[in-house]
Amino acid sequence: MVHEDLIAIAGKERSARKPVRVRCCMAAGCLSSRSADIKTALEKAVKDGGMTERVEVCRVGCMGLCGQGPLVGVEPEGLLYEHVTPENASSIVTALNGGAAEPRRGDLKHPFFARQLPVVLARSGRMDPERIEEYIASGGYSALHRVLFEMQPGEVVEAIARSGLRGRGGAGYPTGLKWATVAKSSGQHRYVVCNGDEGDPGAFMDRSVLESDPHAVLEGMAIAGRAVGADQGFIYVRAEYPLAISRLQVAIRQAKQHGLLGSAIFESSFNFNLDVRIGAGAFVCGEETALMASIEGRRGQPRPRPPFPAEQGLWGYPTLINNVETFANIAPIINRGPGWYASLGTEKSKGTKVFSLTGKIRNTGLIEVPMGITIREIVEELGGGAPDGAMVKAVQTGGPSGGCVPAAHFDTPVDYESLVKLGSIMGSGGMVVMDEHTNMVELARFYMQFCMEESCGKCIPCRVGTVEMYKLLARLVEHEATPSDLEQLEELCDLVKNTSLCGLGQTAPNPVLSTLRYFRNEYLALLQGGTSSR
């Protein structure tokens, strides 16, 4: 594979396109609502109608509005159909010759679509994730070519640093700085690891990216490999995401066949191999040192840092660990320039962020918005508020490590610093909306139960502390707690937060602390034997 081959594949793919494209969402959400049967029905309708010359039906990744799925889109008409069934799918094809289709039409001018700024999700829902040709036709792997032939590794690191990209896994560590540290470290080998252990319940951004545009992640990792001098990469994906795993494996195989991964990429001297590692259901493996232990085939228990993985990672060698979404941002930054990326977002948080919007909200699904948008805009404009006219009470971000942002603070812009100030975190991008019927103490208990069961048991504050906090929260919910129990709960939160070994324990008290901060009255109501809002 040389550059001319890449251009040839892209040209061939584009000229083979038929004028009308019927896109059928086949990401996990819609697949569970029989979208595979819908695709078969669409194909049959095209064949029966004698329209095979003009119309193609294609499998695509996530189109975003998962709550209204299964979704079918029609290009170039720009139509979106919601709640399609295998029975009424054929009417979409007959409607191409005039008339109306049976399934409900979605409104693509709705803020849910209009307010988005897709960078990572630009291809999601537009192309077949299991065909590398489509990725190449949309400009794929040209960034990798540029990095290999027109840039020095140092310039790549410099470009990522100037873009202002920060880790999308939640902590927001500057990506360029991390790359520079790994590139500078000494060692015979270096590794690149992609953290796809999306453990936060209520978050499915990484799953959607892997299912909808796996090559974007592979290209980002290969560029990272070149920049830091690594020749081996691992993608760690949860076992709960079988479709993402199989699509990744297909993508890796195709990239190897085309000479875009493996030895002598683009016939250069650069080699980069990629392996998929499958998790086995342990939340703590999202923590980077635990994740590395798991890749090495051991129990996923974290170890103290430093040394950081950038200095001593997998098998003791320097290792670069970034999240799925971070890697998916790399190729666009190289293609469109760090200046373009830095012009998006706010002063300290650049670019865009993908969120999964779920819970008590009308439009559930996947969105990508520029940093700095307010929570109110996301919840009320994109999300359409709570269903059945209920009042939205709070938004939970960051999963079990995060906290709640109450409605009173909805005008806060979404960036790393502002969310921390409110006692929550950006997290990986899960946004769960709570309405007035959600009991915040029960929610805190839910998260504490999660942390208690997922604690790996290595350090005592986390192993014992989470159990004790859970017991106290359970007493509160059962109306059995005394004021001294509440006091003890607050003390424990402080202790576990400050003395735990890894991120799981250090952040486990966050849901309790943030609900105590904004919804203390609900705790007090339970103390006095009163009833809280549920």
Added chain:
Amino acid sequence: MRRYNYRAHALIEVLHSVQESFGYLDEHALKFVAASLHIPPSRVYGVSTFYNFFSLKPQGAHTCVVCLGTACYVKGGDKVLAAIETAARIKRGETTPDKQLSLLTARCIGACAIAPAVVYDGVVAGHQTAAQAVERVKGVLSHGA
């Protein structure tokens, strides 16, 4: 195991393959894996008990996995689970005495947009109500097929 060159770090991949083939990990399989990869049985046992995904007990003919992620919780996933527990007369993590049904729970299956979600025999079903779930489970229990 040959695919992974008998390397010790492929332990988790190997255990996945074993569980996929036999449905669960029995003592014999664990010892065999340990001997083949040249690692102590204690480590194989340690790894297989650490991760929730591995099961050391045989599963029922059918599985029902209730997602207990945040989105499913907010939308009543806990009530769906409670209803199934009552209907099947087993607790989560257990298998019915006739070995027909195993009731499991998941942290989050990433199907949050269609919460609450339940996975019946590996197929995800979204927007589940307690009544729907009980009907599915009762169907499995009465037919026994």
